[in-house]
Amino acid sequence: MRFPSFINTSRTIFTPFNMRHLLIALPLLIAACGTPAPEPGTGTTPPPPREVNVYSHRHYDVDQQLFDQFTESTGIKVNVVNAGGDELMARLEQEGAKSPCDIFITADAGKLGLAKTRGLLQAIQSSTLEANVPAHLRDPQGEWFGLTMRARVIAYNKNKVKPAEIATYDALTAPRWKGRVLVRSSENVYNQSLLAALIARNGPDAAETWAKGIVKNMARAPKGSDTDQLLAVAEGIGDVAIANSYYIGKLMASTEPEKQKARETIGVVFPTFDGTHTHVNVSGGGVAKHAPHKAEAIALLEFLSSDAAQQRFAEGNKEYPVKAGITPAAELIAFGTFTPDTLNLEALSRFNAEAVKRFDAAGWR
Ligand SMILES: [Fe+2]
The missing domain is CATH 3.40.190.10 (Periplasmic binding protein-like II)
Structure with missing residues (x-):
């Protein structure tokens, strides 16, 4: 089975390392090798850029716009793999503990429950998600949360x-x-x-x-x-x-x-x-079992349940908000x-x- 490659939100496609990259990178590599690591307390090594990897069955413009907004407000880059829900679950299973996936998103509560049963998700605690998502639209153990209804x-x-x-x-x-x-x-x-x-x-x-x-x-x-x-x-x-x-x-x-x-x-x-x-049914997401960026994953799910994101889902994709007090689209x-x-x-x-x-x-x- 072939899986799609990561696409990041800045629309850059990861391509094989080519000669042009090598020419740009070589002087930097040489300079880096000649530079001693900063002494503790005397220099600053910048922390690695924060990111979150999303496997999503959803392929809507509004999702990408929300991921971009999240990156803008938090500095956390969102990398997205789009494929069918079953395909993504198979990929998660195959990757096992080495999976880079942080969040699994799909468009049906039955599929989210199936991902849980197959041991692909983990329980999280978030008072924000618990407050924003009504209890019947999320997993009782906190393994997945409805984001649109x-x-x-x-x-x-x-x-x-x-x-x-x-x-x-x-x-x-x-x-x-x-x-x-x-x-x-x-x-x-x-x-x-x-x-x-x-x-x-x-x-x-x-x-x-x-x-x-x-x-x-x-x-x-x-x-x-x-x-x-x-x-x-x-x-x-x-x-x-x-x-x-x-x-x-x-x-x-x-x-x-x-x-x-x-x-x-x-x-x-x-x-x-x-x-x-x-x-009713939901589109929703859960934190992957082996998420390497768990804190970022929870932050993204919380963002997607926020007033601003719920309003965007409603207007952009004509979905009902899960969060109380958000107005549905005029067409609905x-x-x-x-x-x-x-x-x-x-x-x-x-x-x-x-x-x-x-x-x-x-x-x-
Ligand atoms: Fe649909």
């Missing part, structure tokens, strides 16, 4: 559907929706986490019955991303779609003609399990309000394997 909602065709008809996740299994439901594959972790939450709430059999009901009503065999489901609603391929809230926020903010057309058609409902609570406020489920998201990894099994039993590809 998203709701898994239902988008609908405003010309064909009344929002009251789809007030719950269960409503989508009613016979009236036959051939009208759009949703991506069960291989997608957002769907696995939704089903894991249903298992936690109602038990595995009820969750499987729900999955079977959705399969029966699908407008087409699952394919594409959440955004593809939204566009398919606008195209009339189906009338209701399950998608994460930020994809809808981004669609509403988009300047692309296809998406601008779609946003005139699409409305949003926050479905509930029980008349009150809507399924327009959809209305909802009550997030208070299930500790640790359950999403605990029931992931069961969710995958039940999806298979239901025939949800």
